[in-house]
Amino acid sequence: xxxxxxxxxxxxxxxxxxxxxxxxxxxxxxxxxxxxxxxxxxxxxxxxxxxxxxxxxxxxxxxxxxxxxxxxxxxxxxxxxxxxxxxxxxxxxxxxxxxxxxxxxxxxxxxxxxxxxxxxxxxxxxxxxxxxxxxxxxxxxxxxxxxxxxxxxxxxxxxxxxxxxxxxxxxxxxxxxxxxxxxxxxxxxxxxxxxxxxxxxxxxxxxxxxxxxxxxxxxxxxxxxxxxxxxxxxxxxxxxxxxxxxxxxxxxxxxxxxxxxxxxxxxxxxxxxxxxxxxxxxxxxxxxxxxxxxxxxxxxxxxxxxxxxxxxxxxxxxxxxxxxxxxxxxxxxxxxxxxxxxxxxxxxxxxxxxxxxxxxxxxxxxxxxxxxxxxxxxxxxxxxxxxxxxxxxxxxxxxxxxxxxxxxxxxxxxxxxxxxxxxxxxxxxxxxxxxxxxxxxxxxxxxxxxxxxxxxxxxxxxxxxxxxxxxxxxxxxxxxxxxxxxxxxxxxxxxxxxxxxxxxxxxxxxxxxxxxxxxxxxxxxxxxxxxxxxxxxxxxxxxxxxxxxxxxxxxxxxxxxxxxxxxxxxxxxxxxxxxxxxxxxxxxxxxxxxxxxxxxxxxxxxxxxxxxxxxxxxxxxxxxxxxxxxxxxxxxxxxxxxxxxxxxxxxxxxxxxxxxxxxxxxxxxxxxxxxxxxxxxxxxxxxxxxxxxxxxxxxxxxxxxxxxxxxx
Amino acid sequence: xxxxxxxxxxxxxxxxxxxxxxxxxxxxxxxxxxxxxxxxxxxxxxxxxxxxxxxxxxxxxxxxxxxxxx
Numbered sequence: 038x039x040x041x042x043x044x045x046x047x048x049x050x051x052x053x054x055x056x057x058x059x060x061x062x063x064x065x066x067x068x069x070x071x072x073x074x075x076x077x078x079x080x081x082x083x084x085x086x087x088x089x090x091x092x093x094x095x096x097x098x099x100x101x102x103x104x105x106x107x108x109x110x111x112x113x114x115x116x117x118x119x120x121x122x123x124x125x126x127x128x129x130x131x132x133x134x135x136x137x138x139x140x141x142x143x144x145x146x147x148x149x150x151x152x153x154x155x156x157x158x159x160x161x162x163x164x165x166x167x168x169x170x171x172x173x174x175x176x177x178x179x180x181x182x183x184x185x186x187x188x189x190x191x192x193x194x195x196x197x198x199x200x201x202x203x204x205x206x207x208x209x210x211x212x213x214x215x216x217x218x219x220x221x222x223x224x225x226x227x228x229x230x231x232x233x234x235x236x237x238x239x240x241x242x243x244x245x246x247x248x249x250x251x252x253x254x255x256x257x258x259x260x261x262x263x264x265x266x267x268x269x270x271x272x273x274x275x276x277x278x279x280x281x282x283x284x285x286x287x288x289x290x291x292x293x294x295x296x297x298x299x300x301x302x303x304x305x306x307x308x309x310x311x312x313x314x315x316x317x318x319x320x321x322x323x324x325x326x327x328x329x330x331x332x333x334x335x336x337x338x339x340x341x342x343x344x345x346x347x348x349x350x351x352x353x354x355x356x357x358x359x360x361x362x363x364x365x366x367x368x369x370x371x372x373x374x375x376x377x378x379x380x381x382x383x384x385x386x387x388x389x390x391x392x393x394x395x396x397x398x399x400x401x402x403x404x405x406x407x408x409x410x411x412x413x414x415x416x417x418x419x420x421x422x423x424x425x426x427x428x429x430x431x432x433x434x435x436x437x438x439x440x441x442x443x444x445x446x447x448x449x450x451x452x453x454x455x456x457x458x459x460x461x462x463x464x465x466x467x468x469x470x471x472x473x474x475x476x477x478x479x480x481x482x483x484x485x486x487x488x489x490x491x492x493x494x495x496x497x498x499x500x501x502x503x504x505x506x507x508x509x510x511x512x513x514x515x516x517x518x519x520x521x522x523x524x525x526x527x528x529x530x531x532x533x534x535x536x537x538x539x540x541x542x543x544x545x546x547x548x549x550x551x552x553x554x555x556x557x558x559x560x561x562x563x564x565x566x567x568x569x570x571x572x573x574x575x576x577x578x579x580x581x582x583x584x585x586x587x588x589x590x591x592x593x594x595x596x597x598x599x600x601x602x603x604x605x606x607x608x609x610x611x612x613x614x615x616x617x618x619x620x621x622x623x624x625x626x627x628x629x630x631x632x633x634x635x636x637x638x639x640x641x642x643x644x645x646x647x648x649x650x651x652x653x654x655x656x657x658x659x660x661x662x663x664x665x666x667x668x669x670x671x672x673x674x675x676x677x678x679x680x681x682x683x684x685x686x687x688x689x690x691x692x693x694x695x696x697x698x699x700x701x702x703x704x705x706x707x708x709x710x711x712x713x714x715x716x717x718x719x720x721x722x723x724x725x726x727x728x729x730x731x732x733x734x735x736x737x738x739x740x741x742x743x744x745x746x747x748x749x
Numbered sequence: 750x751x752x753x754x755x756x757x758x759x760x761x762x763x764x765x766x767x768x769x770x771x772x773x774x775x776x777x778x779x780x781x782x783x784x785x786x787x788x789x790x791x792x793x794x795x796x797x798x799x800x801x802x803x804x805x806x807x808x809x810x811x812x813x814x815x816x817x818x819x
Contacts (some may be wrong), residue, residue: 103775
């Protein structure tokens with residue numbers, strides 16, 4: 038029979054690092070709380086029958102956020118065989134708070150005290166032997182990062198699995214313990230014996246969700262309620278606070294016995310000193326903008342740009358292309374086959390793969406910033422600004438994740454407690470350019486605006502602006518009205534990122550990109566090549582007479598107002614909805630780019646778009662709905678078809694309108710287009726946007742509606 | 750008693766009272782914000798704070814800091 042070991046602990050205490058160490062997988066680890074939002078399973082290395090389960094990080098078993106509910110329901114209802122509780126040794130007090138609650142579940146538990154190297158470095162000493170005696174469970178010192186003792190922790194857990202827990206730590210005292218014992222007696226036959234203490238405390242705390250699982254009769258409920266009230270009166274506090282306070286008192290007693298402090302409590306650490314600079318009222322934003330611009334300058338404009346040029350011009354342009362061409366000639370391949378391989382595959386997939394160096398560099402810097410702990414501060418810095426627009430700083434984390442990929446970004450919204458804030462963040466977080474959109478940005482900027490250093494970062498700031506302005510406008514609709522939930526977030530300590538960790542993260546994210554190039558983009562390129570090479574009678578024809586031209590022409594009127602008059606643009610936009618990289622890959626195939634040299638792709642694209650139309654094409658692709666995978670994730674996370682439809686339609690409207698305004702007004706103002714219907718529509722759209730952003734919030738209406746709802 | 754928003758950077762203060770609805774109080778408690786706990790104000794930015802509480806750093810916005818009295 039298999040053994041299930043659940044890894045539980047506070048956010049950012051190293052659960053996922055330990056999980057990776059034990060299972061040999063490489064789940065994403067980040068230096069901010071809330072990276073793991075779903076339970077993940079893996080097999081212990083070398084054991085076919087031991088399942089390790091990584092739970093989301095939680096501070097307590099009283100659920101506040103969605104991820105806390107996931108962990109709590111799992112522990113109470115599904116009951117793993119043993120809990121491996123990971124504790125951050127540098128922060129015993131807060132971590133033991135969860136431990137006291139886990140101990141009440143009646144599941145055998147092993148404590149793994151992590152980050153002991155840091156504890157020793159700070160001069161503190163923890164008496165683990167004593168801790169083990171006090172808590173009645175095995176305690177082991179580990180370093181998840183360096184892999185020390187992880188195996189031993191797992192083995193201890195296996196040894197404990199399935200054991201009955203008969204000893205409880207004495208957390209509560211005096212009349213509280215008395216009341217709890219009384220509740221236990223009263224519900225003795227109504228719950229599983231191992232969960233007796235757990236339910237007793239939950240009934241005492243008046244945790245409705247848990248208490249309702251006990252099915253108390255009204256009479257018993259009233260009887261117990263009287264006891265709880267007596268206790269509250271005696272302690273002069275409400276039941277929930279009594280429990281919380283006694284837990285902390287108990288922990289303080291433990292800490293006094295096991296911890297010898299090397300340094301004074303409440304002293305400013307190096308982390309604090311860094312924080313006083315980077316979260317400084319004046320310097321915070323300039324520092325953030327400088328860092329982001331620097332990251333994109335290095336990874337898109339300079340080093341990344343050179344590397345991409347080399348990959349496109351030399352690697353794919355000469356080496357791969359020449360090899361393929363001469364090989365195909367040597368085996369006397371038919372025209373259609375060399376067309377498929379050279380035009381369809383090397384042209385399309387190669388163009389996208391050319392961006393791998395840039396993507397790697399962007400991810401490298403992002404991982405570096407995350408690992409160091411700076412990204413968590415960014416959420417805090419941004420909160421001040423985001424709050425004005427009706428979003429909280431927590432919405433910024435999904436947006437940051439969104440720079441990598443929209444799918445994890447939408448998932449990361451689960452750390453947002455407030456349902457309304459969460460829905461809005463799901464709707465908006467994909468407006469930040471993801472790694473695939475970065476390909477569009479760098480291709481368009483390097484082709485049409487090669488001298489501009491600022492255009493590429495500007496697209497990111499435009500993304501933020503769209504999110505912020507949409508936030509303001511949406512907050513004023515009745516769907517989203519109301520203040521955002523208050524912001525509270527634990528900030529991890531700064532540390533020097535380990536090169537191994539950063540490289541693993543970089544590779545993990547980039548791998549997705551490369552795999553996509555090999556699968557979805559490959560398929561799309563082959564399909565597009567097929568339809569653009571053959572006509573309906575399966576004869577090889579000029580692209581202008583192909584099936585693709587026929588489809589494209591049929592829908593190109595939709596995109597004509599955006600300046601994408603040619604059918605190729607229309608096809609590329611549709612194809613980009615499969616994967617955003619296709620926005621470039623498709624253009625490469627449609628323009629029959631064979632050499633794959635950067636200049637050739639550029640020349641092909643430059644020939645079909647004016648700079649203005651290219652800008653409009655880029656903006657449409659950046660701000661219309663993300664790829665199908667991300668859209669599916671949006672639908673799933675919204676948990677409701679109506680909301681998913683609202684989100685996608687909103688994105689269609691925003692993307693289309695922005696591209697239209699760019700093309701029509703840009704043409705009129707800078708390229709001497711006459712003022713006409715298009716310009717009129719664009720101005721109306723701008724005014725409508727301004728109206729929705731600037732109108733006073735009709736909050737009275739919202740409260741009236743709820744009142745009417747209540748009356749009905 | 751005064752709200753935590755009034756504390757200055759570098760100041761050590763003791764929590765006297767926490768107000769607000771149960772959900773928020775509970776969440777603050779799980780992070781270590783309970784009555785009689787000493788906290789250190791690490792950084793301040795327009796009413797938003799970073800404080801050290803029970804050995805960890807927690808960022809709070811103004812509306813949250815207003816609920817904590819010192």
